[in-house]
Amino acid sequence: MNDTKVTNTVATPRAVGDSTADVCRAREIAQTYAESLSPVPATDVMDTLVLVVSELVTNAVRHGGGRYTLELCADEAAVIVAVSDANPAHPREVTPDLNGGSGGFGWHMVRRLSAEVRVSPGPGPGKTIIALIGRTAGHSED
Secondary structure, three states: OOOOOOEOOOOOOEEEEOOHHHHHHHHHHHHHHHHHOEOOOOHHHHHHHHHHHHHHHHHHHHHOOOOEEEEEEEOOOEEEEEEEEOOOOOOOOOOOOOOOOOOOOHHHHHHHHOOEEEEEEOOOOOEEEEEEEEOOOOOOOO
16 A cells, blocks of 8 residues: 555444435435545445445345445445345345346345455344445455
């Protein structure tokens, strides 16, 4: 790393949502948060962050009981996305539907684009999915 100092003095955003309209708001929150970091992540990293947030909150609305909490924070290595919902069931791999439009791509994308993904119990009876997005390009496994 060069002499650039990474800071995280930006307030950690927290958002609660329960509709597809809130998914758009979650994407905007992620974009704004990334732009407020110093140094600002590269465009491809911000795009990855926004896509991972979008997929996680969409899955929470569709499969996690309809309501989610999104929290973002960052350290020198990663932007950390935490999405909590009321369903304790872990996401499951399904074969993406290439013809019928029923989905199946989101969890694959989240796992592919994130440097690390963890699922932990709570809060309450639900679960929290934590995805780490590397602050520099090239952190996903090939």
